[in-house]
Amino acid sequence: MSKILCSIATRGRYHTTLPLVLEAVINQTWLPNKIVIFDDNDEPQDMRKEMIYQHFFQIMAIKGIEWEWLFAEKKGQHHIHQMANRMDFDWIWRVDDDCVPESTVLQSLYSCATQIENVGAVGGSILTPPLQNTSKSTGLIKDIDSEPNIQWNFIKSIKEVEHLHCSFLYRAGVYDFNTGLSRVAHREETLFTYGLHQKGYKVLVVPNTVSWHMKNPQGGIRAETKKEMYDHDEQIFRNTLSFNDNTVVVLNSGLGDHIVFNSILGSIKNPVVFGCYPEIIPCRSIAEAQYLFGSIDQWNIYAKMDQWKWTDSLENAYRKLYL
Amino acid sequence: MILIHPFAKPLRNGKTNPKNYPYWKELIAVIDEPIIQIGVEGEEQLVPDFRKNLTMLELRHLLNECRIWIGVDSFFQHLAWDCKKPGIVLWSVSDPIIYGHTENINLLENRVYLAKNQFLWWEATEHNPSSFVKPEIVKNYL
Numbered sequence: 001m002s003k004i005l006c007s008i009a010t011r012g013r014y015h016t017t018l019p020l021v022l023e024a025v026i027n028q029t030w031l032p033n034k035i036v037i038f039d040d041n042d043e044p045q046d047m048r049k050e051m052i053y054q055h056f057f058q059i060m061a062i063k064g065i066e067w068e069w070l071f072a073e074k075k076g077q078h079h080i081h082q083m084a085n086r087m088d089f090d091w092i093w094r095v096d097d098d099c100v101p102e103s104t105v106l107q108s109l110y111s112c113a114t115q116i117e118n119v120g121a122v123g124g125s126i127l128t129p130p131l132q133n134t135s136k137s138t139g140l141i142k143d144i145d146s147e148p149n150i151q152w153n154f155i156k157s158i159k160e161v162e163h164l165h166c167s168f169l170y171r172a173g174v175y176d177f178n179t180g181l182s183r184v185a186h187r188e189e190t191l192f193t194y195g196l197h198q199k200g201y202k203v204l205v206v207p208n209t210v211s212w213h214m215k216n217p218q219g220g221i222r223a224e225t226k227k228e229m230y231d232h233d234e235q236i237f238r239n240t241l242s243f244n245d246n247t248v249v250v251l252n253s254g255l256g257d258h259i260v261f262n263s264i265l266g267s268i269k270n271p272v273v274f275g276c277y278p279e280i281i282p283c284r285s286i287a288e289a290q291y292l293f294g295s296i297d298q299w300n301i302y303a304k305m306d307q308w309k310w311t312d313s314l315e316n317a318y319r320k321l322y323l
Numbered sequence: 324m325i326l327i328h329p330f331a332k333p334l335r336n337g338k339t340n341p342k343n344y345p346y347w348k349e350l351i352a353v354i355d356e357p358i359i360q361i362g363v364e365g366e367e368q369l370v371p372d373f374r375k376n377l378t379m380l381e382l383r384h385l386l387n388e389c390r391i392w393i394g395v396d397s398f399f400q401h402l403a404w405d406c407k408k409p410g411i412v413l414w415s416v417s418d419p420i421i422y423g424h425t426e427n428i429n430l431l432e433n434r435v436y437l438a439k440n441q442f443l444w445w446e447a448t449e450h451n452p453s454s455f456v457k458p459e460i461v462k463n464y465l
Contacts, residue, residue, distance in 0.1 A: 256399075259398065310421065311421070
């Protein structure tokens with residue numbers, strides 16, 4: 001049986017929508033194994049002293065749901081989600097602190113994720129009245145600027161898309177959140193789910209999975225208004241999309257690593273290489289990769305081998321990362 | 324001619340790289356064959372013919388010319404592998420299964436000496452002469 005972590009990032013919503021979300025999560029027809037609340041508040045509080053939260057924690061104990069309240073680093077929800085992504089669970093159900101799932105959401109998402117082969121992420125409807133007309137929405141990245149998100153209305157049937165929004169269930173540990181985004185983490189979930197798609201995993205929307213997005217101008221994990229942050233993140237998003245047809249390779253490592261990597265370069269589809277030793281592999285600079293993508297952590301082969309508890313060859317680690 | 328590449332990259336904390344073989348002088352003393360040392364400026368000279376800061380092309384030429392090469396776990400073993408020239412690699416704390424090539428003779432004293440985490444910086448690992456095979460063992464493979 002797969003292990004599911006429910007990850008909730010919260011900021012400024014202790015007494016508004018967060019309790020609604022928690023109540024909805026612990027009353028799912030299919031329960032997560034653990035709930036982690038990542039508290040990104042500027043002035044975090046001990047919610048165990050609050051009556052309603054005491055009840056929630058008692059209910060979780062009775063239902064056998066492990067829980068943890070973690071005080072986050074105030075660097076934005078992409079860092080939080082990346083932490084959850086690495087927590088040794090099979091699937092992560094990311095739930096926003098103002099997005100209240102109906103009772104069967106996790107069951108439907110999980111059922112789809114495990115019954116269909118090679119699923120990377122699966123999402124449902126994320127509804128905010130008045131609903132938008134999504135009848136012509138494709139869910140393809142090429143249409144992202146010209147159509148309402150397919151999740152903004154009821155979903156009629158299972159459909160393969162290229163990106164998801166807000167809350168969804170995803171396969172843990174196979175792709176990284178871009179931690180180079182600013183604190184507002186604009187487009188973080190789009191970049192993440194599109195990355196899963198680019199890596200060859202299916203990204204799906206499924207019917208009968210409604211979450212009510214109770215948008216609240218107060219608080220929120222993206223409670224920043226600096227335009228520069230949004231512009232910075234948007235630029236990273238656009239830069240990422242500009243490499244749609246390429247496999248981006250970043251070799252921020254030693255000479256020997258470049259030589260080993262070179263042996264698999266011919267097997268990689270349309271590679272664009274950023275590296276340190278152009279005498280081994282013609283490449284663009286690491287500084288440029290950093291500028292274009294914000295963070296290059298997802299290409300760190302040593303961090304990957306550590307994450308994978310790798311015992312095979314370096315050459316095969318590169319194969320796993322890039323092929 | 325035997326080519327030797329004795330030293331891995333210097334550590335940023337100034338300590339001895341734990342991958343550096345501690346018995347080069349003893350090993351060289353038992354080799355009855357011309358030896359060329361390759362490396363970079365600043366490294367200890369172990370034989371009269373020490374060629375420093377060679378280009379990749381020059382290194383490839385030397386690899387083609389040598390009978391066999393001996394080195395530690397550094398870029399050089401990968402370059403030799405790329406040139407399809409097998410040699411001897413003297414291991415200590417890094418794992419030859421991960422970082423080595425099966426085409427080479429990979430001499431490791433004992434896997435108990437391998438660093439527990441193979442994927443961190445080597446600055447965190449102490450140099451331990453006991454973790455290397457002795458020169459008389461290496462000589463058997465020449």
